[in-house]
Amino acid sequence: MKKLLLGLAVSIQLINPAFAQDNFQPFQGKQYITVDSDASEQIQKSFGKDVTVVDNSYGVSLLQINGNKLDDLSEFMHLNFKRCGGFILHQEAEEGFQTLRTNGQKRWANAHQFMDYQINQEDLIKPMIQDVEQQNIADSIIELSKFHNRYYTSQSGVDAALSIKDSWAKLGQDREDFKVEVYQHKNFPQPSIIATIEGSDHSDEIVIIGGHLDSINGRWGAATRRAPGADDNASGIATMTEIIRIAMKHDYKPKRTIKFMAYAAEEVGLIGSKLIANDFKSRGIKVVGVIQLDMTNYQGDETDILFMDDYTNKAQNAFLGSLVDKYVGVSWGYSRCGYGCSDHASWHRAGYPASMPHEATMDGGNPHIHSTRDTIEQSNDNAKHAAKFAKLGLSFMVELGK
Numbered sequence: 001m002k003k004l005l006l007g008l009a010v011s012i013q014l015i016n017p018a019f020a021q022d023n024f025q026p027f028q029g030k031q032y033i034t035v036d037s038d039a040s041e042q043i044q045k046s047f048g049k050d051v052t053v054v055d056n057s058y059g060v061s062l063l064q065i066n067g068n069k070l071d072d073l074s075e076f077m078h079l080n081f082k083r084c085g086g087f088i089l090h091q092e093a094e095e096g097f098q099t100l101r102t103n104g105q106k107r108w109a110n111a112h113q114f115m116d117y118q119i120n121q122e123d124l125i126k127p128m129i130q131d132v133e134q135q136n137i138a139d140s141i142i143e144l145s146k147f148h149n150r151y152y153t154s155q156s157g158v159d160a161a162l163s164i165k166d167s168w169a170k171l172g173q174d175r176e177d178f179k180v181e182v183y184q185h186k187n188f189p190q191p192s193i194i195a196t197i198e199g200s201d202h203s204d205e206i207v208i209i210g211g212h213l214d215s216i217n218g219r220w221g222a223a224t225r226r227a228p229g230a231d232d233n234a235s236g237i238a239t240m241t242e243i244i245r246i247a248m249k250h251d252y253k254p255k256r257t258i259k260f261m262a263y264a265a266e267e268v269g270l271i272g273s274k275l276i277a278n279d280f281k282s283r284g285i286k287v288v289g290v291i292q293l294d295m296t297n298y299q300g301d302e303t304d305i306l307f308m309d310d311y312t313n314k315a316q317n318a319f320l321g322s323l324v325d326k327y328v329g330v331s332w333g334y335s336r337c338g339y340g341c342s343d344h345a346s347w348h349r350a351g352y353p354a355s356m357p358h359e360a361t362m363d364g365g366n367p368h369i370h371s372t373r374d375t376i377e378q379s380n381d382n383a384k385h386a387a388k389f390a391k392l393g394l395s396f397m398v399e400l401g402k
């Protein structure tokens with residue numbers, strides 16, 4: 001009977017071009033699924049020798065199914081977990097590993113609580129916050145907007161990156177535990193810039209405050225088009241510069257290591273941050289928190305600070321909300337990009353906890369970005385809104401850096 005069915009299947013394949021086109025493979029004895037680890041435990045109990053655990057990480061399990069049990073498994077998942085399907089099927093173990101890495105890392109980055117998020121550094125943070133001067137932020141925005149553009153392949157894009165390096169290096173020139181590096185990328189001229197305050201105690205644990213340094217106007221001919229990028233994203237870089245200035249002024253000495261990252265080539269697909277995040281991941285570097293400052297100076301909404309709730313970490317977002325309440329004293333809420341809209345997504349995809357505090361809701365933000373009109377005039381020639389993000393960034397740095 002089995003032989004008969006097999007013969008039938010083979011001949012159907014031969015005569016039905018749809019089978020050939022779809023590269024249809026009849027069941028061959030071993031299949032793999034990825035499934036949440038909670039479900040995996042139950043499956044192992046119920047299916048015994050019919051499943052073997054291949055790997056288990058980031059809250060996801062890769063299981064080998066040792067018989068034709070998929071229908072039973074579907075039914076089991078449906079009954080026990082009210083999930084339709086509830087697992088992903090893989091014909092090859094390698095594809096399963098890939099899914100484990102990507103989906104698992106993303107889910108981990110979204111739902112895992114990485115830190116205990118206690119808030120108790122008021123004595124340090126209050127005086128630092130009082131020193132935030134919006135005029136400094138406005139001045140930096142204006143300086144960065146003067147580069148013809150900051151496109152990742154143009155000379156002005158390289159010059160802008162180096163100007164950030166110089167201004168950050170100057171702020172910390174008296175400190176031995178402060179350095180600024182040019183992080184050169186292989187395939188394009190614009191470097192990312194990374195400033196580091198070395199931690200005194202847990203220097204292997206890293207807190208990252210980031211934003212992209214490049215700008216763009218349209219797609220074709222972008223290398224030569226004028227792109228001031230005042231809000232997108234001179235505002236984020238200028239906010240970071242003010243945080244560094246105050247950290248240095250107060251002789252702030254973190255226990256963990258703090259890194260400020262100005263990423264290259266965000267506007268063409270999050271490239272700089274992707275390369276850095278994957279580099280950190282492959283070197284096993286422990287990043288305990290990441291915030292992305294991208295567009296901080298256009299008040300497009302009644303609510304002051306909006307946290308993007310996708311491609312970010314839930315617990316860290318809530319922690320940031322508490323920091324706003326405790327130290328910044330403005331209103332906050334949630335919004336959603338709907339896609340990996342900025343560099344936080346690169347860290348998220350690599351399995352790290354990331355957040356993106358933003359100037360407005362996704363729809364309510366600055367309508368002039370990616371054009372010649374993205375100047376500080378659209379923000380009434382001041383950096384009042386960005387100053388709130390500098391205060392939040394300082395709070396985040398000190399509470400996580402302790």
Ligand code: BES
Nearest residue numbers: 232266267268269270294341342362365
């Ligand atoms: N700053 C924007 C992202 C953004 C725009 C966030 C509006 C919230 C509201 C960023 O620089 C950008 O332009 N991102 C690209 C996506 C990227 C993958 C090239 C975008 O949104 O098109």
Ligand code: ZN
Nearest residue numbers: 232267369370
């Ligand atoms: Zn942009």
